[in-house]
Amino acid sequence: MQKEQNDNLIMYFDRTHECPNVFLMENKIQTIGIIGGGQLGMMMTEAAHQLGFKVIVLDPTAACPCSFVADEMIVAQYDDDERVGELCHKSDVITYEFENVPFTSVKKWKEQYNIPQGEMPLYLSQHRVIEKQAAESSGAVVGAYCAVNNNDELQKGIKKLVYPVVLKTCSGGYDGKGQVVLRDDSNMEKAMQLVGHKECILEKFIPFDCEISVIVNRSIHGELTTLPITKNIHKDNILFMSIAPAPVSETVIEKATTMAINMMQSLNFVGTLAIEMFVVNEDVLFNEMAPRPHNSGHYSIEGCLTSQFEQHIRAIAGMPLGKTDLLQPTIMVNYLGQHITGIKELMTSGLPNMCIHDYHKAIAAHNRKMGHVTFCNYSQEEVEEFVESYWK
Numbered sequence: 001m002q003k004e005q006n007d008n009l010i011m012y013f014d015r016t017h018e019c020p021n022v023f024l025m026e027n028k029i030q031t032i033g034i035i036g037g038g039q040l041g042m043m044m045t046e047a048a049h050q051l052g053f054k055v056i057v058l059d060p061t062a063a064c065p066c067s068f069v070a071d072e073m074i075v076a077q078y079d080d081d082e083r084v085g086e087l088c089h090k091s092d093v094i095t096y097e098f099e100n101v102p103f104t105s106v107k108k109w110k111e112q113y114n115i116p117q118g119e120m121p122l123y124l125s126q127h128r129v130i131e132k133q134a135a136e137s138s139g140a141v142v143g144a145y146c147a148v149n150n151n152d153e154l155q156k157g158i159k160k161l162v163y164p165v166v167l168k169t170c171s172g173g174y175d176g177k178g179q180v181v182l183r184d185d186s187n188m189e190k191a192m193q194l195v196g197h198k199e200c201i202l203e204k205f206i207p208f209d210c211e212i213s214v215i216v217n218r219s220i221h222g223e224l225t226t227l228p229i230t231k232n233i234h235k236d237n238i239l240f241m242s243i244a245p246a247p248v249s250e251t252v253i254e255k256a257t258t259m260a261i262n263m264m265q266s267l268n269f270v271g272t273l274a275i276e277m278f279v280v281n282e283d284v285l286f287n288e289m290a291p292r293p294h295n296s297g298h299y300s301i302e303g304c305l306t307s308q309f310e311q312h313i314r315a316i317a318g319m320p321l322g323k324t325d326l327l328q329p330t331i332m333v334n335y336l337g338q339h340i341t342g343i344k345e346l347m348t349s350g351l352p353n354m355c356i357h358d359y360h361k362a363i364a365a366h367n368r369k370m371g372h373v374t375f376c377n378y379s380q381e382e383v384e385e386f387v388e389s390y391w392k
């Protein structure tokens, strides 16, 4: 008996054996494949391990954040069909941790392998105009916008929308890259350069009161949950702080949650959808979406009964979804390459109710996300004081 128990224990931790978890065996899902090995993949892997799954990750960089936690790494480019095929072949279910995986590739792989999210979430979120049209079609309120692909269309767009406006590239932009705010003609040269190189979208500048996000998860069986809404504060267009619960009215929460649920259902998505929104008075406007766990949902690891990462794994593996109740007021703050010295001090500060998540990145470049800190049961003012002391 003792021997048997020991064998079971050995089996459980030795991932070259089949996993004895009863749920996993019944569902025939034991290995999860992740395309992309960044911090989102790393936290997905940690959640998957907690549930008993084995994880294989494909990423072009050998020392990516996932390499520190994955059971197996496949180091290859995302368009390397042979190696992606290897990942899919070895995995029972495949997901992606970023939205720039070519949707045409996923469409092709889907025919042969189990990729429950499919290519649609990627197709819709890889192009800002298509994304906004999809949001509108599901009933979301979207600020005024128009597609602009040359200087003539830019000038017509400015006349139609009226300053101030924001010009953004339709694809490839993140953290404010590929964006120009136009309040008058003074930034026109920069705008003309952008529009001359890439397909663009021109948006009416929204004088928002605050930015919020909703993370919604939907399982392959159609079960759906949302995470408590966060208020998000950006610095230099990079997410700096997410506050849960978001200090907004019940009406705003109701509108934002309804928008997220309607989008997830009408677009028939599976997995995770993060939707960023602008709040203007009591109105909620769609800004953009990401079909994956999102930086503004990192707070849920400590803040909620089930984190966005665990919920994502549950959703794609066909498990029942967990409850997402907020356990305590939680604030997440990102730290960037330039903050590393102060964060080392914070690590040894002994400050209670604080968790540090380091992403294991070797190069601490300026403005590169290196990790995040979660503060539980502190007010925004208290967290701002910590930031003042340690983010240096």
Ligand code: AMP
Pocket: 143, 166, 173, 174, 175, 176, 203, 204, 205, 206, 207, 208, 211, 234, 237, 276, 287, 288
């Ligand atoms: P995005 O990449 O679209 O999320 O834009 C990055 C940030 O720029 C947002 O989080 C907002 O703070 C700001 N922003 C983007 N679009 C607009 C807009 N139409 N009006 C006002 N601010 C915007």
